[in-house]
Amino acid sequence: MHKIVEIKDLVKYYQTGENVVKAVDHTNLVIERGKFTAIVGRSGSGKSTLLHIMGGLDRPDSGEVWINGKNILELKDNALAKFRRRKIGFVFQDFNLIPSLNVWENVVLPLGLDGRKVNEQEIMQILEKIGLADKRDAMPSTLSGGQKQRTAIARALAGAPSIILADEPTGNLDSQTELEVMNFFKRCVSDMGQTLVMITHDETIAQMADEVILIEDGKVEVRS
Amino acid sequence: MDWKSGKKIRKFGLIGIVFVLLLGCGMYGFVNIETANRNTHLEEMVKIYPEMEWVLTETFDYYHAQMLKEVGVFGLFVAGLAGILLCVLYFIWKNEWKREQADVKEELAGICEQLEWFRKGNYEITPYMLRADEKDEENRIKDILKDLGDYFSALKEQMAVEENNTKALITDISHQLKTPLASLRVSYELTKTKNLTDVEREEFLEKEEQEIYKLEILLEELVKMSRLEHHMIQIKPKAASIKKTITEAVSQVFMKAYDKNIEISVEMEEDVVLAHDSKWTVEALANMIDNAVKYSEPQTAIEIRMHQLPNSLIIEIEDEGQGIAEEEVHKIFQRFYRGKEARRTVKEGAGVGLYLARRIIEQQGGSIVVKRKLGQGSIFKIVMPIK
Amino acid sequence: MKMVRKIAFANMKYHKSKNILTGIAIFLTTLLLYMVPTVGMALINGQFAMINELYPMWHGRYRELDSQIVEKLEVHHDIARYGLRSDVGKIKDTKAEVMLFYMDKECMDLCKIHLAEGRFPEKSEEIVVTKGILKEIGQQGNIGDTIRIPCQIYRNGGLDFAEEKQFVISGFLEDAEMEDENRTYSALVSKAFFENEIPKEQRVYRFFFQVKGTEKNILTDEIEERIENIALQFGIEEKQIKINNEYLAANYIDAAFVSIITGIMLIIVFAGIITIYSIYYVSMGERIQEFGKIKAIGATKQQIRQIVLWEGLAVAMIAVPITIIVGTVLAKSVFLGILKLYNDESFMVSTIDVLFEKNQVQIYYWWIYLLAIVVTFITVYISLHKPMRIMAKVSEMEAIRYQMGESGGRKKSKKGYRDITVGRLAKIYLSGNKKKSFMTITSMSATGIFLMVVATVLACATPEESANASLVGQYEISIADETGNKEHPEREWSNIQQYNPLTKELEDRIEQINGIKTVSAFSEMYVSLVDYENIREGILGIPEEYKDTLMDGIIEGEVTYEELCRGDKVIADQNLFRWYPDIALGDKLKLIVQDDDTSYEKTVEIAAIGDYPIGFTNFSFLLMAKDGVETFSEHNLHFYYHVLAEENYNEKVKMQLEEIIAETEFLQMRTWQQSYEEHKAALALTCGACYAFLGILGVICIMNMMNTMIHNVHVRKKEIGMLQAIGMSDTQLLYMLQIEGVFYTVGTLILSVGGGSILGHPVYQWAKQNGILNIRNYHYPVNAAIIVSVILFLVQIVLAVVIAKSVKKESLIDRVRFSE
Structure with a gap:
């Protein structure tokens, strides 16, 4: 078993007025390389927070996050940003695309930010695999929900990251589109040997994962 | 010569040259203007005091010479400065270059070390490579090497896992075979030793028949599965009508369903031409429909639907059978797994059908998921990409 | 109606940041609207008070009149008050000029001549002198003493031979600084003396008078006309007429002046409207969804309009009182400040200062307050007019479906770039929001162009050049x-x-x-x-x-x-x-x-x-x-x-020249420096006021840019959050914002500086023709252009940094919030 993400004793509390919400409560977690891991749990159980911290979008109150043998919490903001755009791909539930850029431009965005030259063939391959090859010049406003999410997925893949973190990417889609998108997602990730960590509500989706982790009140229970 | 260090030096050098040139032009211009000024002044003075001409000219020449001297000295001074600056720059450049050379050597050495480790079968990342990441983020080679290392590690693991898998497979197969074989052996022993009545003999023969049948089926499935497992069977997707495939799969199971009085209905508005391996897909679909029939009560219905999305095709198989328990939803696709309830109601079955189906579909780029219905039954959803 | 107002107020609080900006813009506009007339009126009042204090009171004066005309004028129906003065003669033999003249009592009142002590001469041997005069003639005396003075009387068109006369001092005039400096003095003789010495036909009078029927509200033009009419009736030539312009201007209404003030206020209003409108325009997009929802739950068009209006008015209602208070407090300081700046340079200014202390100068007028308040509210209303209309017209469905970006993105597809860089991101965003960007730049430029034009005119009016015009050489x-x-x-x-x-x-x-x-x-x-x-x-x-x-x-x-x-x-x-x-x-x-x-x-x-x-x-x-x-x-x-x-001025040189001149009595000298300083003083006040005014306009203009940049970022918060998630570093974010800022800055600069420069020339010519500020030559306001550019760039850079910082903090929270 090869670890790609290891979380040690992570703690994150929120203060809303007088209440203290324990979003992440002394959590330990290990994600295996190359596998599709689903994180399930009720709303408010701290899944998103965990994912954000895993991806370096948020800083915990205490604890360690090791990705690929590196403690990302030691990195300064700019270095963290660089790390993110090279090693981690993100897919959110919505507001993923920039409306003024077309599909192609949205997809190559992470490369552009990293200053890497775009390899047209590679990107076309991804687009083809994900079924958007004919839409490369389309504007986001003309795409359906499923197409938009697939664009977002393509973008997450374009930078050839090691890990892809997805936060309920199919939450806004109908069940059929959901299936379609998940299928593509899973294919791509396994073809490229990447690791996928996804938060989902849906049992059906969770089925497609290699491993399922249940988070309850900020703590982890593993179920496979 | 390394470009990077050269760039900075060159920048300064250029600035310096430009500066010196400007200065030169400035001095030249200055001299000219001054001379011109003095000349005009001289002319004016001469106009007013013509008798003083030679005195004035002398004075003018003197001042002119003075000025030239001053300019000259200034020029020398600047030249001197420039010279010193040049020397300093040169030394700095040399040093930079040397340093960079040393850096490059070190890098190469580090990379060599890592490659050595790989060659010897050690796919760990050397401490040098781990450290280097902090200083030098731009270096793609190091990144790729690290990824390579990870890949090799994963590969090694996978091989180990596969080996284990194979071992497990063999264990499983032998286990599965043992049970019906044992049954047969007992039956055989009994019929050999004892004197049986015709009726009894008939009974035993029937029983043996059943076991043999079970074995045959099991073997068939095992063979298929192991071949698939070891990539001996190629799944060759070709554009074909999915309707045909589905129809074929249904027809294979139809008789069984009819016997059980279960109605299979197929809803397909239009046909879709899909790239898929018809034979194997039929196999997968048939397995699933067969399961549906197996685990449903008589007088129930099975519905097969198809939805076409822009880039995918979804096939749903809905039954009104006993359904699947929540904890087992994951496991039903595992090899040789049979649900508790399933085992209770249906004696036969190796637990291989769904496993096979999933492998086949996944190899064609699709997925299978199952949705539990609130009441009775399940919906199996197959999604296949349309290229 | 109540509901509407409730919503409006709630909205106002919710969109705090944008409304704060609007509030500031309203604040500045109102402040200007209040300050300009107030300080203007104060300066004018001060000036008038000063003039009334220092200047004589006559409206017009005719000179070189003979007795006949004078008699006729005395009974003219249009003349309310009059006084006579006549130059009787000169005192001979002094290096200084001592004039003897006669003035009747009326004339002394009109000319504001007061005795320091004693009384006016009545008997023919009585005389009123100054201490300085006594010094000049080398004699001493007090009231009642006799002095001997060699006089030359004006007879037959010139100065007659000298005669020694005896006089008894009946009084002393105040010593005037100017008299002592220039060594020109005046001594007063009695009517008896005057009539004795000069035969009637040879008497030449100066006739000072006030025109009849002048209540406070007549235009100065009218008075001038009447003075000229009277002159015409008596064949008095133009060069014999002098009109006491300053006094008239001080006490009667100058039509030109009123129009200038009105003009300036209109400009302020205009700038205010443009800015406030632009602020609202820019944020309209994101509000459409909000209003659509309100409409969907049943609000009518009218109610929507009212919500928008009330929101704006609510902001105004908070901003205006603050402004009034601040303005009232500031008015005094500003006014005193301006005075202080030029106190040393002008005797007149220091007089104003003194009078102000004595509370003789009024600076608070109730009608200015009213004017400022009313105009501000009108400004806000006009600015909101179009937004009101647009919001009301929005259809519910369109609003709910409305996505980020402009008007639902008409483009179906576009040929994009292969590689994306941060710079291109900024460029694409800007070109996607062309209308808004354009609006901002245009409104900013409007202010900018105006600024440049005024700066041009001011730059052209250099005291150096005026001095150069009045003197050749140094x-x-x-x-x-x-x-x-x-x-x-x-x-x-x-x-x-x-x-x-x-x-x-x-x-x-x-x-x-x-x-x-x-x-x-x-x-x-x-x-x-x-x-x-x-x-x-x-x-x-x-x-x-x-x-x-x-x-x-x-x-x-x-x-x-x-x-x-x-x-x-x-x-x-x-x-x-x-x-x-x-x-x-x-x-x-x-x-x-x-x-x-x-x-x-x-x-x-x-x-x-x-x-x-x-x-x-x-x-x-x-x-x-x-x-x-x-x-x-x-x-x-x-x-x-x-x-x-x-050098334009060198103390040593001047002294040496003065020495040379002093050697003969027939030489006099003017210096460039003198002329320069006179012009400088005159210019200084105007410049000061103008630049202050422009400064505030400039700030209003900057408000605009601030609003647009803030809005741009606000609308894209989620986008930016996402960009950060996929790895945009803070430096890159800052860079992107900077590029957008630069776009606005450069666009505005090109339009303002470019347009302003082009416009500047014809305006300069107009000013030259009308003799404004003694302009002779065209100068390009390099300083103003540079300062404007530098300030704009600085503001934009600072703005980008501040916004980037605040975005960074917020985005993370936003992201977490919307996902949870």
Whole structure:
């Protein structure tokens, strides 16, 4: 078993007025390389927070996050940003695309930010695999929900990251589109040997994962 | 010569040259203007005091010479400065270059070390490579090497896992075979030793028949599965009508369903031409429909639907059978797994059908998921990409 | 209605940041609307109070009137009050000028002449003098003492021979600083003395008067008209009339002035409208969804309009009272501040200061408050008018479906870039929001262009140039001559010529002074114009060094310098035609020339017309080459020495020149520095006020940019959050914002500086024609342009940094919030 993400004793509390919400409560977690891991749990159980911290979008109150043998919490903001755009791909539930850029431009965005030259063939391959090859010049406003999410997925893949973190990417889609998108997602990730960590509500989706982790009140229970 | 260090030096050098040139032009211009000024002044003075001409000219020449001297000295001074600056720059450049050379050597050495480790079968990342990441983020080679290392590690693991898998497979197969074989052996022993009545003999023969049948089926499935497992069977997707495939799969199971009085209905508005391996897909679909029939009560219905999305095709198989328990939803696709309830109601079955189906579909780029219905039954959803 | 207001207020609180900006814009606009008239009125009041304090009260004055006309005028129906004054004579023999004159009581009141002690002279031997006068004549005395004064009385058109008279001092006038400085004094004699000494036919009066029926609200123009009418009735010529403009302006309404103030207020309103409108416009997009939802739950168009309006008004209702309070407090300080700046430079200004302390200058007017408040609210209403309309028209479905970006993205697809860089991101965003960007830049530029134009006009009005126009060279030494003084006939120019102190020697001496470059001598000859009642004019002789200036100034006709050397051709300065409208180009003027004791006739032809600065012509309207003038007489006709020095002002040089001048009594000097300082003082006030005004306009303009940039980012918060998630570093974010800021800055600069510069030139010409601020030459306001550019860039850079920082913090929270 090869670890790609290891979380040690992570703690994150929120203060809303007088209440203290324990979003992440002394959590330990290990994600295996190359596998599709689903994180399930009720709303408010701290899944998103965990994912954000895993991806370096948020800083915990205490604890360690090791990705690929590196403690990302030691990195300064700019270095963290660089790390993110090279090693981690993100897919959110919505507001993923920039409306003024077309599909192609949205997809190559992470490369552009990293200053890497775009390899047209590679990107076309991804687009083809994900079924958007004919839409490369389309504007986001003309795409359906499923197409938009697939664009977002393509973008997450374009930078050839090691890990892809997805936060309920199919939450806004109908069940059929959901299936379609998940299928593509899973294919791509396994073809490229990447690791996928996804938060989902849906049992059906969770089925497609290699491993399922249940988070309850900020703590982890593993179920496979 | 390394470009990077050269760039900075060159920048300064250029600035310096430009500066010196400007200065030169400035001095030249200055001299000219001054001379011109003095000349005009001289002319004016001469106009007013013509008798003083030679005195004035002398004075003018003197001042002119003075000025030239001053300019000259200034020029020398600047030249001197420039010279010193040049020397300093040169030394700095040399040093930079040397340093960079040393850096490059070190890098190469580090990379060599890592490659050595790989060659010897050690796919760990050397401490040098781990450290280097902090200083030098731009270096793609190091990144790729690290990824390579990870890949090799994963590969090694996978091989180990596969080996284990194979071992497990063999264990499983032998286990599965043992049970019906044992049954047969007992039956055989009994019929050999004892004197049986015709009726009894008939009974035993029937029983043996059943076991043999079970074995045959099991073997068939095992063979298929192991071949698939070891990539001996190629799944060759070709554009074909999915309707045909589905129809074929249904027809294979139809008789069984009819016997059980279960109605299979197929809803397909239009046909879709899909790239898929018809034979194997039929196999997968048939397995699933067969399961549906197996685990449903008589007088129930099975519905097969198809939805076409822009880039995918979804096939749903809905039954009104006993359904699947929540904890087992994951496991039903595992090899040789049979649900508790399933085992209770249906004696036969190796637990291989769904496993096979999933492998086949996944190899064609699709997925299978199952949705539990609130009441009775399940919906199996197959999604296949349309290229 | 209540609901509407509730929503409006809730909205206002919710969109706090945007409304704060709007609030600030309203605050500034109102402040300006309040301050400008207030300070303006205060300055005017101060000025008026000062004028009333220092200046005489008469409306008009006719001079050189004989007794007959005076008698008729005295009973004229249009004249309310009048006073008489007559120059009786001069005191001989002093280096100073001591005038004897007679004034009746009315005149003294009108001219505000007060005695320091004693009483006005009544008996014919009584006299009122000043302490300075006593010093000059070397005598001492108090009230009641007798003094002997050699007087020259004006008889027969000039100063008669001296007679020694005895006087009894009846009173003292206040010593005036100016008198002591220039050594010109006035002593008052009685009516009896006046009538005794000068026969009736020879008496020449000055008639000071106030026009009848002048309540406070008449326009100054009217009064002027009436003064001129009266003059016409009595055949009094224009040059005999003097109108007390400052006094009139102080007490009556100047139409031009009111229009200027109104104009300025309109400009402020305009700037305010543009800015507030732009602020609302920019944020309209994201509000559409909000209003659509409100509409969907049942609000009518009217109600939506009211919500928008009330939201804006609510902000105004908070901003305006604050402004009023701040403005009231500030008005006093600003006013005093302006005064203090120029206190040292102008006696008049310090008078205002003093009067203000004494509370004689009012600066708070209730109608200004009302005006500012009303206009502000009108401004807000107008700004909101279009947004109200647009919001009301929005259809519910459209609103709910409305996505981020502009108008739902009409484009279906576009050919994009292969590689994306941060720079391109910014560019794409900007071009996607063309309308908004354009709106912002345009509104900012409107203010900017205005700024540049005003700056141009101000830049063109340099005191240096005005000084240059009034004086050629750094120092001017001229002959101090006198005509018609019987006691000092040697002071006639015709006599001085014979022993002209402006010799070559003097020239050389002057040139030898350290710091002097050259001396140019201009000659002058007095002639009488036969056809114009022998009025005396001067012909100026221009030396060869200034040949080019002379030739370049010609605007009509043709003549060469050589021709002008002959002495029969002349160039007429165009001002000649203001006084003698009958003369035309090509006319031959008959002249009587007085040389020594002889006079002879000469005819000259007006060969060309030219336009020259006053400093060049010294009020002579006829110009020739120096050689030409010198044909008129054998004597040394040098009248003016224009001295060019290396520095504009050097204390040592000035002193040395003064020493040289002091050696003879017939020389006087003007310096460039004097003229410069006079002009500078005059300009300073105007400049100060203008720049303050422009400064605030500039701030309003910047508000606009701030709003747009903030809005741009606000709308894209989620986008930016996402960009950060996929790895945009903070530096890159800052870079992107900077590029957007630069776009606005550069766009605005190009339009304002470019457009303003282009507009500046015609405005400059208009100003030059109307003689505003003594503008003569076009100067490009380099300083203003540079300052504006630098400030804009700085603001944009700082803004980008601040916004980037705040975005960074918020985005993370936003992201977490919307996902949870």
